[in-house]
Amino acid sequence: MHYLTRAKRIFPLLSIFLLLNVNIDLAMANELNCMMCHKHRGLSRINEKGEFRLFYINSELFESGPHRRNQCSDCHTDIDRIPHKPAKKVDCTQQCHMIEPSGKEKFSHKSIAKTLASSVHGKIDADGKEKEHAEDFPGCKDCHDQPLYRPISVFKGVAKHGVSERSISRCKSCHTGGNFAEDFYEHITSRLHKTRFSKEIIEVCAKCHQDPEFRKRHDLDDVVTSYKQTFHGKMVALGSERTPDCIDCHVVEGENNHLIEAKTVATSSTHPSNVGNTCRASDCHKNASEQLAGFQTHVTYDREKYPLQFYMLMGFKALMAIVLYFFLTLIFLELLRRLFPRFAFFKDNKPHHKSVKSREE
Amino acid sequence: MVKQLKRIVFKSYVIGLMIFTVWYGYFMFPLIFGFEGKEDAAASIEELSMSESKEDQMFDKLIAEQTHRKQTDLGYRLIDQPYMEGRFHHIGFNIQKDNASTCVQCHGNVPHDESREIRSFLNMHTFYLACETCHSMPDKDSKPWLFKWYDKDSGKIAHNPKDLIKIEDLNASKDAKRQYPVYGNYGAKIAPAENDSGEIKFLHGKKEMAFAQSYKTKQDLLTPEKKSQMKRVIHRKVSKKPVQCKQCHQEDQPYISFAELGYPPSRVKELTNVGAVGMIEKYKTFYMPALLKPGGAELDK
Structure with a gap:
């Protein structure tokens, strides 16, 4: 009787346990089945429009980012059978199966989408109307590919890229189960610095902002080219990670990176009244005056839009060219004379200079 | 002096x-x-x-994108990979070019587009199977063909690829820093060959390659009739009906012996048993189990 009572108590727990186990097995089966085909680099086709579609998933790189804790079906929710029909576009704002650790709700990128919508990149204007050329405004995938961890290690005050065994061993001494320590460590340390190298950020922005057709449609300056000509741009090109990229100046310090506002908006980091604060942001020019960026930071040389800047540039270019090529010509002629000291176009027998003797006379 | x-x-x-x-x-x-x-x-x-039309624009874009690559710097590792506009997942590496295939010279390596349902699967096979493996069949009277790996660069017989052999060991590892197996990118492809008095000769050899290259370089000089004639000669070994999926993906005497080609036992089992065979068998009827999925039964209807 006693055992029966105990069994009655245990049975529901056992059932739940078994059910959970079935669920886990199905989930694993699901993952294995997806990769049965998608592990092949050649799984691809060219569609009717002539577009190349590649369906390969690189397991190693997929496992190197925060999405590794998700299953394929968390994002590709319309795939419910194998073989499946062409997948629908993924909605990044949908909830996935993970519970967001700081709350109790399922994780979603909805809040990011909301921030993006309120930024200069949102498709809807302040009056609630769709902006002109709304299709040009970015969605998640226009700026993001699959995120990858960029872990760092700090040991005895020396920071370096990657996971150091010395650093993570302290986590693993307590957190021994599965890959918990690695997951946690890589996630947190990737957030301690920029998750993308500055050069990549600039490439992302350049996809639209350097496209002449796009700029023409939105009446925008070629700010990427002008950035590349600045000291900051050149430092980034040389591999510096300490130099500001687009995000560093166009997002207010401490604000969500997706909240880029037009320079005409009072709260924008590039609004004339805020530019000083932006330059003084931590890790930058701490003692900068308001005037440090009180000039046209992204100077562009459009003759019709900025004639003064254009002709100034032309003037400087002309001056530089005249000075340089004048002296180069002079040096070349001097060398020519050294090569042919007696050469002359018109030879005459008369001496060009009076000899010492004749001068004495 | x-x-x-x-x-x-x-x-x-x-x-x-x-x-x-x-x-x-x-x-x-x-x-x-x-x-x-x-x-x-x-x-x-x-x-x-x-570019006047959208097609023209796409053509120009394709040419312009030829060498477009993407670099992702993780600080401790640089990932240099081909760039594809709008792609979310990383590709990671390039597939080795097949310089030894006669067919790829003209048809490329994504040639299947007729059947919407299976074209991606067929294209998947072009990365490790030579075209003639499926598109040519031995005559009824002739000896059965051998299947060997050929080196994608030289076209010569290659050993069973090491990357293929070690797949099983790599999959068995549970280490967080483990090396992941790469499927299909072995620098070699499987092709049919014949035993000619002890010497193993691939069905498509130097002669076939010379034909195709000669056609490519001289096609502007050929009359339309000659072009058709040469095309027929180049394609003379193509069977009317290709090898069917089930001929290889079956346990009982598969057309190609995966084990002999270096496939590890677990992979042989996957290809000739439950995995691939199940997929082919139940292509139209096999759905993901919807036991615990709300609305799953409805979806299956």
């Missing part, structure tokens, strides 16, 4: 400086008069303005 030598050295020195002066002027010209990125932008406008 020494004086003359000194003179020669001096003259050479002066000539060197003169060359340097001219080069320096040439080198400085774009730095003074050029804008960074202007050339690219101008070329882009020029190309797009020339």
Whole structure:
């Protein structure tokens, strides 16, 4: 009787346990089945429009980012059978199966989408109307590919890229189960610095902002080219990670990176009244005056839009060219004379200079 | 003598400086008069303005994107991979080019597009199977063919790929730092061969390659009739009906012996048993289990 009572108590727990186990097995089966085909680099086709579609998933790189804790079906929710029909576009704002650790709700990128919508990149204007050329405004995938961890290690005050065994061993001494320590460590340390190298950020922005057709449609300056000509741009090109990229100046310090506002908006980091604060942001020019960026930071040389800047540039270019090529010509002629000291176009027998003797006379 | 030598050295020195002066002027010209990125932008406008239709634009874009790559710097590792606009997942690496295949010369390596349902699967196979493996069949009277790996660069017989053999061991590892197996990118492909008095010869050899290359280089000079004739000669070994999926993906005497080609036992089982066979068998009817999925039964209907 006693055992029966105990069994009655245990049975529901056992059932739940078994059910959970079935669920886990199905989930694993699901993952294995997806990769049965998608592990092949050649799984691809060219569609009717002539577009190349590649369906390969690189397991190693997929496992190197925060999405590794998700299953394929968390994002590709319309795939419910194998073989499946062409997948629908993924909605990044949908909830996935993970519970967001700081709350109790399922994780979603909805809040990011909301921030993006309120930024200069949102498709809807302040009056609630769709902006002109709304299709040009970015969605998640226009700026993001699959995120990858960029872990760092700090040991005895020396920071370096990657996971150091010395650093993570302290986590693993307590957190021994599965890959918990690695997951946690890589996630947190990737957030301690920029998750993308500055050069990549600039490439992302350049996809639209350097496209002449796009700029023409939105009446925008070629700010990427002008950035590349600045000291900051050149430092980034040389591999510096300490130099500001687009995000560093166009997002207010401490604000969500997706909240880029037009320079005409009072709260924008590039609004004339805020530019000083932006330059003084931590890790930058701490003692900068308001005037440090009180000039046209992204100077562009459009003759019709900025004639003064254009002709100034032309003037400087002309001056530089005249000075340089004048002296180069002079040096070349001097060398020519050294090569042919007696050469002359018109030879005459008369001496060009009076000899010492004749001068004495 | 020494004086003359000194003179020669001096003259050479002066000539060197003169060359340097001219080069320096040439080198400085774009730095003074050029804008960074202007050339690219101008070329882009020029190309797009020339493109009248969307198809033209796509063609130009395809040409322009040929060498487009993407670099992702993780600090401790640089991932250099092909760039594909709009792609979310990383590709990671390039597939090795097949320089030894006659067919790929013209058809490329994504040639299947007729059947919407299976074209991606068929294209998947082109990365490790030569076209003639499926598109040619031995005559009823002839000896059965052998299947061997050929090196994608040289076209010569290659050993069973090491990357293929070690797949099983890599999959068995649960280490967080484990190396992941790469499927299909072995630098070699499986092709049919014949045993010619002890010498193993691939069905498509140097002769076939010479035919195809000769056709490619001389096709502008050929009359339309000759073109058709040559095409027929090049494709003479193509069977009317290709090898069917189930002929290889079956446990009982598969058309190709995966084990002999170096496939590890677990992979052989996957290819000839539950995995691939189940997929083919139940292609139209096999759905994901919807036991615990709300609305799953409805979806299956």
